[in-house]
Amino acid sequence: MPAFTTKEQEKLSVIEQAIAGTITNELAATQLQLSVRQVKRLKKKVRDGGKKAIVHQLKGKDSNHQIDEAIKEKVVTIIKNEYTDFKPTFATEKLEEIHDITISYGTTRLWMIEKGLWKPRKQKKGDYRSWRQRKEYFGELQQFDGSYHKWLEGRYCDNKGIPLELCLLASIDDATGKITKACFAANEGVIAVFTFWKEYITETGKPVHIYLDKFSTYKINHKSAVDNHELMTQFERAMKALEVDTITAHSPQAKGRIERLFKTLQDRLIKELRLAKITTPEEANIFLQKIFIPKYNKKFAVIPAKEGNTHKVLTTGEKKNLNHIFSLHEIRKINNDFTVQFKNRWYQLKEIQPATVRAKMAVLIATWLDSSVHILLNKHELSYFLLPEKPKKQASKQPPILTTHRLNWKPSQNHPWRKYPQNSSQS
Numbered sequence: 001m002p003a004f005t006t007k008e009q010e011k012l013s014v015i016e017q018a019i020a021g022t023i024t025n026e027l028a029a030t031q032l033q034l035s036v037r038q039v040k041r042l043k044k045k046v047r048d049g050g051k052k053a054i055v056h057q058l059k060g061k062d063s064n065h066q067i068d069e070a071i072k073e074k075v076v077t078i079i080k081n082e083y084t085d086f087k088p089t090f091a092t093e094k095l096e097e098i099h100d101i102t103i104s105y106g107t108t109r110l111w112m113i114e115k116g117l118w119k120p121r122k123q124k125k126g127d128y129r130s131w132r133q134r135k136e137y138f139g140e141l142q143q144f145d146g147s148y149h150k151w152l153e154g155r156y157c158d159n160k161g162i163p164l165e166l167c168l169l170a171s172i173d174d175a176t177g178k179i180t181k182a183c184f185a186a187n188e189g190v191i192a193v194f195t196f197w198k199e200y201i202t203e204t205g206k207p208v209h210i211y212l213d214k215f216s217t218y219k220i221n222h223k224s225a226v227d228n229h230e231l232m233t234q235f236e237r238a239m240k241a242l243e244v245d246t247i248t249a250h251s252p253q254a255k256g257r258i259e260r261l262f263k264t265l266q267d268r269l270i271k272e273l274r275l276a277k278i279t280t281p282e283e284a285n286i287f288l289q290k291i292f293i294p295k296y297n298k299k300f301a302v303i304p305a306k307e308g309n310t311h312k313v314l315t316t317g318e319k320k321n322l323n324h325i326f327s328l329h330e331i332r333k334i335n336n337d338f339t340v341q342f343k344n345r346w347y348q349l350k351e352i353q354p355a356t357v358r359a360k361m362a363v364l365i366a367t368w369l370d371s372s373v374h375i376l377l378n379k380h381e382l383s384y385f386l387l388p389e390k391p392k393k394q395a396s397k398q399p400p401i402l403t404t405h406r407l408n409w410k411p412s413q414n415h416p417w418r419k420y421p422q423n424s425s426q427s
Contacts, residue, residue, distance in 0.1 A: 004055070012054045015042050067103065075101060075108070076115050083271075088112055090268060094275075132256075134175050138304050139311035141174035141247075142207045143258035146188035149266055155279040166281055168269075169196045172261050174211070175304040178297045179261070180204060182288050184281045190234050190328065195369055198326040201242065205311030209245045211258075234328055241325045242318060268296075324374070327366040334361050337398050339391055339416075340375060346390055347375065348416045349402060350383040357382065357402040391416060 004012065011032060018028040018039060025043075029036045045053040078099060083091045088109035095101040095108070112118035135141045147170070150163045157163050169192060170182040181200045185192035239246050272292055278284050314322070332340050336359045338349040349357060355377055364376040375382045392414070399409045411417045 008054055011042075012046070012051055015039070015046055015054065019043050019046065067107065071101070071103075072111060075103065076111055076117075079108075079112065079117055080115075084117065086271060087267065088118055090271065098275075134305065136175060136305040137308050137310045138173055138175050138178075139205070139207050139309050141209045141211055142171045142180060143174060143211045144169075144171040145213060145258045145262070146170075146185075146193075147262040147266070148188075149270075151184065151270060152273060152278060152281075152284065153270065155274075155277075156281070166284075167192070168262070168265065169193065170258065170261060170265075171200065171210075172257050174257060176301050177257065178301045179293050182293060184284050184288070191369065193235060194238065194326040197238075198322065198369065201314065202322070205309075205313055206242055206244050208310050208312075209247055210239065211247045211249060213249050237329065238325050241321075243312075323368050324366055327368045327374070330365045330367075331362055332365050334359050334363060336360075337391055337394060338402060339387070340365070340384070342373065346387040347373070347384045348387050348391065348420075349375075350385065351402060351407060351417055352405060353380075353382055353402045354404065355380040355382075356404075358400070359398070385416075385420060387416060387420070
């Protein structure tokens with residue numbers, strides 16, 4: 001007689017009572033939580049085959065769906081050699097994608113736990129936070145941030161062989177969960193951010209809102225900013241010019257989608273870059289655009305609540321001024337000799353200008369993303385040439401103004417207008 005479990009013994013006892021007629025089939029069915037038809041079948045099986053018939057026929061036998069042991073060993077070997085730091089889900093995807101082995105995530109997880117390749121974590125009990133409802137339309141809200149990390153691990157190092165960090169700038173659409181743009185940059189400074197958003201808006205259009213943190217590139221975190229609403233960063237000024245609303249989050253949890261995106265990318269993207277043998281930021285950016293982002297969006301993006309794209313098209317005026325909008329703006333004053341000092345360089349204004357220019361006037365210095373310098377006075381771009389050194393003080397009195405035509409004034413022989421005639425074009 002086989003060794004019965006407690007449950008099997010109880011089941012056998014009830015069936016024997018039903019066979020003996022001491023209880024009805026209906027009562028036996030109630031006790032065993034089975035149907036009357038099932039009880040009748042069990043009674044017949046016990047009559048024909050004896051007490052052992054109560055035991056399931058597959059007990060102690062291999063499952064018909066059991067995976068061949070050779071496949072298991074092959075999978076475990078591949079994971080040990082190539083995917084030792086992969087999580088079960090990602091390892092399962094790579095087994096199918098690269099090695100043409102299709103098994104379930106649960107199977108991979110069990111095998112990895114069994115071989116000590118994966119240690120399941122206990123679920124942490126944290127503070128409850130209610131999820132903010134997604135926006136309804138694509139383009140209604142872009143969550144944007146940067147993440148510093150050694151994305152290329154030890155394949156991208158300095159002269160001493162120390163792995164270098166890169167900053168991954170990324171935006172994710174709130175309604176769909178799509179990565180709308182991502183690129184590697186040296187830092188999260190204003191030049192990198194301006195380059196990112198100039199490309200984004202040119203390619204995709206203007207989103208309605210951009211949701212970001214209080215990092216200094218995006219928001220002035222100073223007590224005086226509370227009272228002075230015109231005090232803005234370069235980024236806020238550029239977005240205001242394009243009529244794109246910026247929203248600053250007060251905590252990492254508030255912009256949870258971009259935070260979770262970076263957590264996912266620090267797991268998946270690093271390993272994908274490793275498998276693709278990427279060694280430089282340039283190669284990494286090509287891989288991002290052509291391979292990783294399309295694959296990520298296909299797998300993780302969701303359907304928005306409502307159809308439609310709320311990105312706004314650039315106007316003709318915005319297209320014309322885009323280089324100026326995405327440039328660094330600083331204010332300087334014109335000196336008495338009609339030079340402007342900016343970052344230890346001297347810019348000599350030409351004699352003929354598109355508007356009347358006087359000494360001591362404030363001008364706007366706009367440094368474009370291509371590093372070219374543009375001097376503006378009331379939206380008029382002034383003509384200048386770059387001096388090789390600090391100008392010497394002129395013996396003769398300087399003219400009172402510069403205007404749209406030549407002056408009735410003769411400059412001295414050592415005046416920059418005479419001394420550097422070859423610098424006739426703006427630098």
